[in-house]
Amino acid sequence: MAGKPTVAKSPPALIRPAGPTPGGTLPLSCIDKTIAGLVNIIQVFPPSSLSAAHDDQDAAVAAMRRGFARALVPYYPVAGRVTPSGLAVDCTGEGVWFVEAAASCALADVDGLESFPLLIPGELLLPRPPPGEKIDGLILMAQATRFTCGGFTVGITFSHTVFDGYGAARFLTAVGELARGLPTPSVAPVWDRHLIPDPPSPPPPFFAVVTEFRLVTQVADISAESIQRVKDEFKQAAGEGCSTFDAVTAVVFKCRALALAGALPDGADLRVSFPAGTRHLLRDVLPAVDGYYGNCVYLGCVARTSRAARESALAELVGAVREAKEAVAAGFADWRRGVYRSDVPLDYSTAILSDASRLGFDEVDYGFGMPGFYTYPHDDRANFAATLLVIRPPAPRRGGVRVLIRCVEEPHAAIFAAELAKFA
CATH class of the missing domain: 3.30.559.10 (Chloramphenicol acetyltransferase-like domain)
Known part of the structure; x- marks a missing residue:
């Protein structure tokens, strides 16, 4: 060309x-x-x-x-x-x-x-x-x-x-x-x-404070074999299974903690926040949740100190992710009643991970077959939040996930990429 x-x-x-x-x-x-x-x-x-x-x-x-x-x-x-x-x-x-x-x-x-x-x-x-x-x-x-x-x-x-x-x-x-x-x-x-009833008082936006960063655009694949290895480690440690989301979130959490080791004190909180679907929590008010196409999300958040996130075994971090997921139901119920928990700070210590891998965008058939792939174009202007977006990779790597990354600045990008590469 x-x-x-x-x-x-x-x-x-x-x-x-x-x-x-x-x-x-x-x-x-x-x-x-x-x-x-x-x-x-x-x-x-x-x-x-x-x-x-x-x-x-x-x-x-x-x-x-x-x-x-x-x-x-x-x-x-x-x-x-x-x-x-x-x-x-x-x-x-x-x-x-x-x-x-x-x-x-x-x-x-x-x-x-x-x-x-x-x-x-x-x-x-x-x-x-x-x-x-x-x-x-x-x-x-x-x-x-x-x-x-x-x-x-x-x-x-x-x-x-x-x-x-x-x-x-x-x-x-x-x-x-x-x-x-x-x-x-x-x-x-x-x-x-x-x-969906309005809470007694107007709900606040999910994030209130906005800071601008200089985020680096990256992409990483996490293989099916690496995901299964983390799942096996968790099952051996906890005696029960975990989801691909749990395993991938734990991997990303630990890799980012290692990349930010020199930027945050050992005792500083490090977080991964994630939009969790809440359709199943609205069955009491919606007649058919499967067809509801409005917003049904609540932000979950897993947090550990910088040192704990770096030093914890992946199985321990998987457990932390699962605890954060289990807390979503109670948090969402409180939110609906107008009882608001403390906001997740939108600073460099927080990364927002969205899982778009199972939404079905790659299963749409307009009459000429299903997509081989789908992606989200990055926006250089969107520097107010450290983000990770999980999607399904193209066919040869199905079973694993692809992560579209804008969650670290230049001083931490190489280490983050190197740590994630261990799971490719």
């Missing part, structure tokens, strides 16, 4: 619901109101992952567009706009913006989009509305980009105020099902935000 890759985009076009939809205004939940911002994800469909239906690329994209239009009928709030107050959705039925695009390169020319950061600017693969559209009110946009090799990417931008990751994946799953001709989504969507 000669020169930098380019992407030619068509003007954004609105996909409106395929049928009549209700109007009116729907309130957001008390959990939705604590979360803001847009989330970007890129689904990658290399030629090897595509079914025979991809032979006609125009027909494949047309089917995807029909899937969006049909999905916007049962998911009619998604065709609306978040109100300027940020407290509700106005069901206008306007639709979602959709962009068709063509890249000047093959996916192989940009490492299959496996590098982090991407070898092609993420904004080229993500949708943007036309000038004059207020982006803060948009709920979802999509862009289908064709590559010269015959592969595709589907870039999705969604409002975190309206969806959590699970909810966004359920919507895209419905788009794929309806694009493939199913009469209805396999899981009926549920709005019902009003059924």
